[in-house]
Amino acid sequence: MDFADPGLCFPLRVAHNARMNANPNPASDSVGVGFGSGYPIEPVVAHLSDQPRVQKVPSPKLTLFVRKQFLDPALCQSLMDRIDASRRPSTVGDSNGDPYFRTSETCDLDAADPVVAELDKRILAFTGLDRRHGEPIQGQRYAAGQEFKAHTDYFEPTGEDYDKYCSVAGQRTWTVMIYLNDPEAGGATRFRVIDKIVQPETGKLLAWSNLRPDGTPNAATLHHAMKVRAGTKYVVTKWFRERPWG
Numbered sequence: 001m002d003f004a005d006p007g008l009c010f011p012l013r014v015a016h017n018a019r020m021n022a023n024p025n026p027a028s029d030s031v032g033v034g035f036g037s038g039y040p041i042e043p044v045v046a047h048l049s050d051q052p053r054v055q056k057v058p059s060p061k062l063t064l065f066v067r068k069q070f071l072d073p074a075l076c077q078s079l080m081d082r083i084d085a086s087r088r089p090s091t092v093g094d095s096n097g098d099p100y101f102r103t104s105e106t107c108d109l110d111a112a113d114p115v116v117a118e119l120d121k122r123i124l125a126f127t128g129l130d131r132r133h134g135e136p137i138q139g140q141r142y143a144a145g146q147e148f149k150a151h152t153d154y155f156e157p158t159g160e161d162y163d164k165y166c167s168v169a170g171q172r173t174w175t176v177m178i179y180l181n182d183p184e185a186g187g188a189t190r191f192r193v194i195d196k197i198v199q200p201e202t203g204k205l206l207a208w209s210n211l212r213p214d215g216t217p218n219a220a221t222l223h224h225a226m227k228v229r230a231g232t233k234y235v236v237t238k239w240f241r242e243r244p245w246g
């Protein structure tokens with residue numbers, strides 16, 4: 001389940017793959033090609049830090065950015081409508097046997113849908129990452145009582161599902177997540193290693209590197225989508241990979 005063990009460290013494979021796929025060249029496509037996979041992270045960090053209204057969470061352990069009101073409420077509503085219309089139970093890699101570990105629902109958003117294409121374009125322009133390294137955007141929906149317990153978005157290199165999820169595109173480099181609404185109560189995202197709780201707000205974007213500057217998976221990215229207490233929570237997520245996606 002991509003569950004973080006802070007003691008784990010798998011430097012060689014990840015660092016090697018990540019370095020091989022970094023693209024230091026300027027854009028050769030319409031948007032988002034400049035920084036390849038997002039590893040090395042330094043150019044991405046510089047680019048994100050330059051964007052208007054972006055805050056970098058001050059932590060030596062984790063590279064995490066917050067950008068409020070990245071999406072306007074109308075676009076958020078269009079995305080929530082799509083998530084409502086087409087959802088399935090969420091799944092986890094490397095299950096630990098806890099059936100309540102991730103109780104939300106997931107929507108595989110259609111990349112051909114103009115609303116989704118617009119979202120993709122904005123994320124690529126904002127991050128500077130290469131569209132070829134991006135997974136298709138997903139939506140997540142949490143009804144009251146639903147959550148996604150503490151996990152990491154990278155895949156444990158020793159986990160039994162590592163090859164299944166990573167053999168083609170490699171490890172996850174960056175996570176970009178946007179809250180689409182502000183649920184009545186609960187639903188915050190808690191990064192417990194750095195003691196940071198982010199409250200959902202309509203259109204607020206989070207972006208973090210799942211890898212340390214040396215290319216190893218960063219256990220300090222451990223995060224918990226806390227239970228929604230009242231109302232419904234919606235987010236969209238786009239993950240980037242070391243190598244092109246499919």
Ligand SMILES: O=C(O)CCC(=O)C(=O)O
Pocket residue numbers: 140148153177187188189223224225226235237
């Ligand atoms: O919903 C959230 O706050 C976090 C979602 C998440 O961590 C994930 O989908 O991997």
Ligand SMILES: [Fe+2]
Pocket residue numbers: 151152153223
């Ligand atoms: Fe996550």
